[in-house]
Amino acid sequence: MTAQRQQPNQTGSKSLFRLVIAAIALAALLLPVGAPAATTPRIISDRFSGLAIDGFDPVSYFVDGKALLGLPDFEASQGGVVWRFRNEGNRASFLAHPEVYGPQFGGYDPTDVARGVTVAGNPRFFVVVEERLFLFNREESRDAFAADPSRYLPRAEARWPALEEDLPQ
Secondary structure (H helix, E strand, C coil), X not given: CHHHHHHHHHHHHHHHHXXXXXXXXXXXXXXXXXXXCCCXXXXXXXXXXXXXXXXXXXXXXXXXXXXXXXXXXXXXXXXXXXXXXXXXXXXXHHHHCHHHHCEHHHHECHHHHHHCCCCECEEEEEEEECCXXXXXXXXXXXXXXXXXXXXXXXXXXXXXXXXXXXXXX
């Protein structure tokens, strides 16, 4: 009697399996081939709030020379994430030139990117080198990078495209 009860379930699961395979095949036919690549790097953001770099104002690193939290009154959406700013001027500057003010490597630690891994940078550990913002996971990484950026940047820049491609969407 047990075998009889299992028989219909096995048949039903085979039918379901065939239906799923057919749906996948149909979806593959309907999807466009060669979807365009994203033009902006993936930016580290809070998965619940969507805030980039923990709500710190990316322009303040350049203007004030320190990490300052942005305010909810001055937000902007750019690159698929929400950025916060200290004032309207910082917001306008960022929106005019996000490639200048946004963190390099999407906010991932460049010393780790140079090693071939992605580790989120902490907005409190930063350095601006050659008018580019870099965030670091640890103070030691920041200090090593600041002492000799040329030791890390060529390797990080070479490895970043492949690492960025493998990041979850």
